[in-house]
Amino acid sequence: MSSLTSALPPAHGTGARIARWGLYLILLLFAAYYLLPLLLMIATSFKSPEEIRTGSLLSLPRDFSLDAWSYAWNRACIGADCRGMAPYFLNSLVIVGPAVVISTFFGALNGYALTKWRFRGANIVFGMILFGSFLPSQVILLPMAQTLGFLGLAGSAGGLILVHVVYGLAFTTLFFRNYYVSIPDDLVKAATIDGAGFFQIFTKIMLPLSLPILVVTIIWQFTQIWNDFLFGASFAAGGAQPVTVALNNLVNTTTGVKQYNVDMAAAMIAGLPTLVVYVLAGKYFIRGLTAGSVKG
Amino acid sequence: MATLSINNVRKQYGSVEVLKGIDLDLTDGEFLVLLGPSGCGKSTLLNMIAGLETISAGEIRIDQRVVNEVHPKDRDIAMVFQSYALYPNMTVARNIGFSLEMRGQAKPEREGAVRRVAKLLQIEHLLDRKPAQLSGGQRQRVAMGRALVRDPKVFLFDEPLSNLDAKLRVDMRTEIKKLHQRLGTTVVYVTHDQIEAMTLASRIAIMKEGVVQQFAPPQEVYERPANMYVASFIGSPTMNFVRGTLSAEGDRLGVSIGRERSGFLPLFQAPEQAGSWLGQEVILGIRPEAITCYDPAIAAGNPALVKVACGVNVLEPTGADTITYVELNGHEVVARIKPSDRVAEGGTADFMIDMARANLFDPKTEQRI
Numbered sequence: 151m152s153s154l155t156s157a158l159p160p161a162h163g164t165g166a167r168i169a170r171w172g173l174y175l176i177l178l179l180f181a182a183y184y185l186l187p188l189l190l191m192i193a194t195s196f197k198s199p200e201e202i203r204t205g206s207l208l209s210l211p212r213d214f215s216l217d218a219w220s221y222a223w224n225r226a227c228i229g230a231d232c233r234g235m236a237p238y239f240l241n242s243l244v245i246v247g248p249a250v251v252i253s254t255f256f257g258a259l260n261g262y263a264l265t266k267w268r269f270r271g272a273n274i275v276f277g278m279i280l281f282g283s284f285l286p287s288q289v290i291l292l293p294m295a296q297t298l299g300f301l302g303l304a305g306s307a308g309g310l311i312l313v314h315v316v317y318g319l320a321f322t323t324l325f326f327r328n329y330y331v332s333i334p335d336d337l338v339k340a341a342t343i344d345g346a347g348f349f350q351i352f353t354k355i356m357l358p359l360s361l362p363i364l365v366v367t368i369i370w371q372f373t374q375i376w377n378d379f380l381f382g383a384s385f386a387a388g389g390a391q392p393v394t395v396a397l398n399n400l401v402n403t404t405t406g407v408k409q410y411n412v413d414m415a416a417a418m419i420a421g422l423p424t425l426v427v428y429v430l431a432g433k434y435f436i437r438g439l440t441a442g443s444v445k446g
Numbered sequence: 447m448a449t450l451s452i453n454n455v456r457k458q459y460g461s462v463e464v465l466k467g468i469d470l471d472l473t474d475g476e477f478l479v480l481l482g483p484s485g486c487g488k489s490t491l492l493n494m495i496a497g498l499e500t501i502s503a504g505e506i507r508i509d510q511r512v513v514n515e516v517h518p519k520d521r522d523i524a525m526v527f528q529s530y531a532l533y534p535n536m537t538v539a540r541n542i543g544f545s546l547e548m549r550g551q552a553k554p555e556r557e558g559a560v561r562r563v564a565k566l567l568q569i570e571h572l573l574d575r576k577p578a579q580l581s582g583g584q585r586q587r588v589a590m591g592r593a594l595v596r597d598p599k600v601f602l603f604d605e606p607l608s609n610l611d612a613k614l615r616v617d618m619r620t621e622i623k624k625l626h627q628r629l630g631t632t633v634v635y636v637t638h639d640q641i642e643a644m645t646l647a648s649r650i651a652i653m654k655e656g657v658v659q660q661f662a663p664p665q666e667v668y669e670r671p672a673n674m675y676v677a678s679f680i681g682s683p684t685m686n687f688v689r690g691t692l693s694a695e696g697d698r699l700g701v702s703i704g705r706e707r708s709g710f711l712p713l714f715q716a717p718e719q720a721g722s723w724l725g726q727e728v729i730l731g732i733r734p735e736a737i738t739c740y741d742p743a744i745a746a747g748n749p750a751l752v753k754v755a756c757g758v759n760v761l762e763p764t765g766a767d768t769i770t771y772v773e774l775n776g777h778e779v780v781a782r783i784k785p786s787d788r789v790a791e792g793g794t795a796d797f798m799i800d801m802a803r804a805n806l807f808d809p810k811t812e813q814r815i
Binding site: 337 | 493496497498518519523524525527528529530531533534535544545548549592
């Protein structure tokens with residue numbers, strides 16, 4: 151960190167000082183701009199309905215209450231089903247887990263094959279895979295629906311896992327391919343002479359060197375899949391829906407008085423896992439994004 | 447230990463031919479150095495021996511067995527890479543033992559073999575470290591250990607010393623030589639460093655643009671270069687090339703340089719074909735150390751020494767000897783003289799040329815006459 155501060159020349163004179171404080175002011179404004187909605191959500195989720203109606207929008211809760219959270223978790227009605235967010239939260243976990251693991255594993259394998267076992271046309275294949283990451287997700291809705299129907303996976307968690315794996319492969323392949331390009335080819339040559347085969351080199355040498363990019367990919371895929379709404383709404387039926395779709399239904403199906411505290415608590419529940427992942431693995435994320443070559 | 451023979455080996459990438467028919471034959475225990483500038487195909491040839499590159503045409507035999515289609519791991523070779531290529535995630539011990547691990551050898555045997563090699567290379571205290579915790583020289587040793595542990599038939603070295611600093615490079619060079627003397631394994635060693643080639647090789651193959659220019663023991667390459675390319679690639683400062691005409695004075699053949707009569711340098715054992723070159727232009731090649739300060743006592747006892755008077759242009763003392771740029775009948779040549787021979791810059795002094803060490807080249811083909 152000290153290197154970061156010393157990288158800037160020290161401020162001298164009144165003009166420079168004013169500029170520096172102006173900079174801080176702008177940064178503070180931006181931080182507030184992004185943090186206020188979160189603060190508002192958290193504060194509202196701990197308030198009672200009366201307090202929301204009578205109090206100011208930005209005030210902190212007077213009587214701290216967890217009622218809205220527990221209500222949102224296992225009593226709120228989502229459509230006709232009044233079991234709260236819990237089953238859908240579980241749905242999301244069941245989808246995200248395998249989808250992240252499978253797409254990351256195959257992304258790593260693809261990246262390894264594309265960089266270390268270069269075949270004729272490897273760059274063209276990579277270009278086509280890369281193109282997949284530019285495809286808008288709406289474009290694949292109809293063909294995917296047909297494919298899932300053909301495979302008998304329509305409306306199931308398994309179908310949604312397949313969709314996320316296929317769609318995510320373009321990104322995971324890109325990440326691993328670019329990381330493995332920086333790992334010297336000599337390592338693979340040496341291992342080949344030492345007698346290691348394709349998968350042995352992958353598991354014994356490449357994967358152990360992949361921790362930084364592994365973390366990046368897992369965070370990226372986890373966030374993408376957990377936050378996905380479009381595929382969840384399109385391909386999952388009723389009870390198999392992920393938490394994002396459930397949140398939408400919860401907010402839209404409330405009858406009578408709008409329970410803002412429950413809506414906010416449900417939204418927080420839906421958003422917490424990605425937040426937790428970032429807090430826990432954030433520093434590895436930054437490290438992974440900037441990781442360069444591996445020095446022998 | 448094994449013989450290695452390379453017969454008319456070619457390598458093509460599309461329409462580009464990088465190796466144009468290489469023929470090399472090694473007897474058991476030889477130390478072959480492939481020497482040449484970058485892009486001459488020496489590393490490609492090494493990779494083909496290792497099996498990391500396919501062979502477009504011709505065949506490579508290790509111990510009489512054609513290995514063209516044999517997988518690298520089954521060729522019984524080991525390779526040391528320029529970048530060392532140590533596995534960063536493994537300890538030194540596991541790095542060295544990895545090839546045995548891949549061949550399914552039992553752990554106790556493996557550990558014994560690793561320990562034996564570590565002792566040989568004096569890296570026993572490093573066995574538990576990771577490559578990142580080692581210095582350049584230590585990594586180099588580990589890389590050699592990895593090659594040694596399997597006791598292969600042929601060692602392949604791909605510029606193993608070029609990542610080391612100057613002093614360490616000299617030390618490791620000696621160590622590689624000692625190791626070779628001790629183990630007697632056949633070695634193929636790629637380098638662009640002429641000193642490494644001269645000091646290590648039992649035979650050098652000098653390559654240029656995919657063709658072997660000369661394949662001979664170091665001293666022969668140095669004293670009797672096959673062509674002007676080889677002559678200028680080996681030796682520092684490089685060999686002097688002086689244009690002249692092959693002429694006769696009495697019954698002696700010699701090379702006339704410049705217009706003056708004093709420019710006649712009689713050849714000491716003229717090559718057989720020299721007679722047919724009479725009156726034609728040739729290039730005379732003289733090593734700097736063949737031109738020294740005139741000493742009557744030495745000159746009297748050696749008929750090959752020819753006395754010449756030269757203008758002295760520049761002196762470059764290197765400590766052991768002084769590199770001197772002199773004017774020889776209108777041609778600037780480099781002489782290597784003793785520091786004790788005091789000649790003055792800008793003056794004139796007598797020098798003697800050892801014509802027994804002179805080479806003649808064809809100015810058109812640049813081949814040795």
